[in-house]
Amino acid sequence: KAGVTQTPRYLIKTRGQQVTLSCSPISGHRSVSWYQQTPGQGLQFLFEYFSETQRNKGNFPGRFSGRQFSNSRSEMNVSTLELGDSALYLCASSFGTSGRTDTQYFGPGTRLTVL
Amino acid sequence: AQKITQTQPGMFVQEKEAVTLDCTYDTSDQSYGLFWYKQPSSGEMIFLIYQGSYDEQNATEGRYSLNFQKARKSANLVISASQLGDSAMYFCAMRGGSYIPTFGRGTSLIVHP
DSSP states (O other): OOOOEEEOSEEEEOTTOOEEEEEEOOTTOOEEEEEEEETTTEEEEEEEEETTEEEEEOSOOTTEEEEEOTTSOEEEEEOSOOGGGOEEEEEEEEOSOSGGGOOOEEOOOEEEEEO | OOEEEOOOSEEEEETTSOEEEOOEEEOSOSSOEEEEEEEOTTOOOEEEEEEETTOSSOOEETTEEEEEETTTTEEEEEEOSOOGGGOEEEEEEEEOTTOOOEEOOOEEEEEEO
């Protein structure tokens, strides 16, 4: 079974631009979560989508948004990029129906650099 | 609120020896799940092992076992017979009533030949 895939793997943008990251979950998984990982803040939860609806949201500004399509693929968008948005963005998929026991499987990440 | 604490920023172990990575958690939830992930330098987070708060036995997955002590709120990862490929960052995480996972800051493990 194919794992979680993320595209692109690397991105370089300049301040003020916007960016869209893509995530394809494991087949059969309906939940997709996004995380931001930085050396200073560690791994922080952005949001989770389940069956095309945002189910949970972390503490990030509205510049960070996402969506999920009917095939469970998800996109994350960051508008008006800031230098502090430079990070590894990880996507994780799971069945989404097991609550606390729901195991997430991560993709390889997209490394975003904002200049 | 949930909190995960990993007090060991870095650990060193000799190849073929066992190593324990510490994880303590704080939550007011009675039902929760505990997870360990490995992150090599490539960046991908690899799921290792899961323990449910109501599971009476410690979880094991191959060379990985989870030393779960509920009263002490600890969920330490034990890696037996360390291999060079085990060198990576290790993250402890939990998922409680809010269903939003909380991750610790991680422990860097270096395995020496």
